[in-house]
Amino acid sequence: MSFYDSLGVVPIINASETYTNLGGSLMDPITLEAMREAAGAFVDMNRLMDAVCERAALLTRNDAAFVTTGAAGGLMLSTAACMCGENEALLDQLPDTSALTRTNVLIYDGPFRQMIPYWRLPRMVGAQVVPVQPSIAAMKAAIDNHTAAVLLFPGTPYERDVPSCEKTIAALKNSGVPIIVDAAAQLPPATNLSYYTRALGADLAVFSGGKHIRGPQSTGLIVGRPDLIRACRLAASPNPRIGRALKTGKEDLAGFITALETFVNTDEAKRYNRQVAILDRIASILDKRAPLVSVEKVAKGRLGTEQPLLHVTLPDYLTGEACNVYTRGTHLPPVDVGVYPPEFGMPRNLIFVNAYNLRESEAEDVAEAIIDFLG
Ligand SMILES: *Cc1c(COP(=O)(O)O)cnc(C)c1O
Numbered sequence: 001m002s003f004y005d006s007l008g009v010v011p012i013i014n015a016s017e018t019y020t021n022l023g024g025s026l027m028d029p030i031t032l033e034a035m036r037e038a039a040g041a042f043v044d045m046n047r048l049m050d051a052v053c054e055r056a057a058l059l060t061r062n063d064a065a066f067v068t069t070g071a072a073g074g075l076m077l078s079t080a081a082c083m084c085g086e087n088e089a090l091l092d093q094l095p096d097t098s099a100l101t102r103t104n105v106l107i108y109d110g111p112f113r114q115m116i117p118y119w120r121l122p123r124m125v126g127a128q129v130v131p132v133q134p135s136i137a138a139m140k141a142a143i144d145n146h147t148a149a150v151l152l153f154p155g156t157p158y159e160r161d162v163p164s165c166e167k168t169i170a171a172l173k174n175s176g177v178p179i180i181v182d183a184a185a186q187l188p189p190a191t192n193l194s195y196y197t198r199a200l201g202a203d204l205a206v207f208s209g210g211k212h213i214r215g216p217q218s219t220g221l222i223v224g225r226p227d228l229i230r231a232c233r234l235a236a237s238p239n240p241r242i243g244r245a246l247k248t249g250k251e252d253l254a255g256f257i258t259a260l261e262t263f264v265n266t267d268e269a270k271r272y273n274r275q276v277a278i279l280d281r282i283a284s285i286l287d288k289r290a291p292l293v294s295v296e297k298v299a300k301g302r303l304g305t306e307q308p309l310l311h312v313t314l315p316d317y318l319t320g321e322a323c324n325v326y327t328r329g330t331h332l333p334p335v336d337v338g339v340y341p342p343e344f345g346m347p348r349n350l351i352f353v354n355a356y357n358l359r360e361s362e363a364e365d366v367a368e369a370i371i372d373f374l375g
Pocket residue numbers: 020069070071072073116118153182183184185207208209210219220
């Protein structure tokens with residue numbers, strides 16, 4: 001009996017995204033092996049963190065890096081670092097910020113706030129989040145001596161109706177205010193790991209370890225300015241400060257760094273083509289057996305990243321949401337097909353299929369589930 005069977009939990013085929021609600025991604029066997037090995041010995045955790053963070057900086061071509069618990073942990077530590085710097089007495093007091101003057105985190109007041117609730121995370125370390133009119137001029141004018149950082153969310157749908165990351169960073173670079181980029185899901189390409197910091201000039205960028213990097217689901221990465229990265233580390237476990245609750249174990253660190261190495265060394269054209277081949281297989285089955293749907297290949301992912309997608313338009317009396325309820329809730333094996341949330345402004349009868357988390361052998365299951373739904 002498999003582990004999931006023993007708990008009565010049914011595995012789901014992930015044809016949608018690296019959603020945390022589904023378990024993020026699947027780790028490579030070599031990542032799991034590194035975790036198993038790391039679990040077999042005690043080490044000096046500070047020494048292990050030094051080594052892992054140094055290698056993460058090297059692999060991502062950044063000046064410095066820190067490995068933490070998810071992009072969410074990364075946003076909390078980044079905020080703490082921007083408020084307190086390396087002042088340990090101030091870090092000791094978080095989330096009490098009464099001794100600080102710079103406690104505001106500025107964000108654009110755009111429609112993305114309904115799509116991704118992660119802009120609330122800086123509050124968890126005591127910062128105030130201040131929405132600013134979505135223009136460069138308003139952002140510049142909003143910066144004052146209470147501003148700890150500006151927080152940006154790249155990605156095509158998130159940047160709709162707000163100035164882009166590129167324009168904002170270029171305009172604010174010399175303002176003296178640290179810029180944090182939440183790039184949790186902005187992968188691939190792997191070059192994005194240094195794009196926001198090195199190419200654009202952001203002070204910190206944050207990535208999920210458990211999404212496209214395919215590390216442990218509980219991991220995340222902060223990259224950028226060495227002094228701010230040192231401050232993140234001071235705020236984090238094993239220190240008894242706000243980030244003690246964001247503890248990474250030796251197994252997490254081993255798994256993350258192994259997954260990161262695999263991710264940056266993967267031939268991106270090969271990975272892309274592997275996904276295309278799976279989507280082609282699904283498309284050809286649907287073309288043959290589901291004349292009611294129209295299938296279209298899309299070159300870029302939901303957030304504008306380098307990922308092919310399949311857009312499947314259902315008959316207009318059906319909704320993508322109903323399709324997902326059926327394929328995931330009734331069909332066996334359960335399949336999570338992609339549904340655009342209403343804020344994306346896509347047709348209600350559209351579903352998407354992303355093969356990032358699909359095995360070749362699952363292509364038919366995905367097509368069958370959609371065909372079954374159509375009846
Ligand atoms: C997923 C995501 C997060 C949270 O990342 P975790 O690694 O799950 O903590 C934060 N911001 C954005 C934009 C995300 O997509």
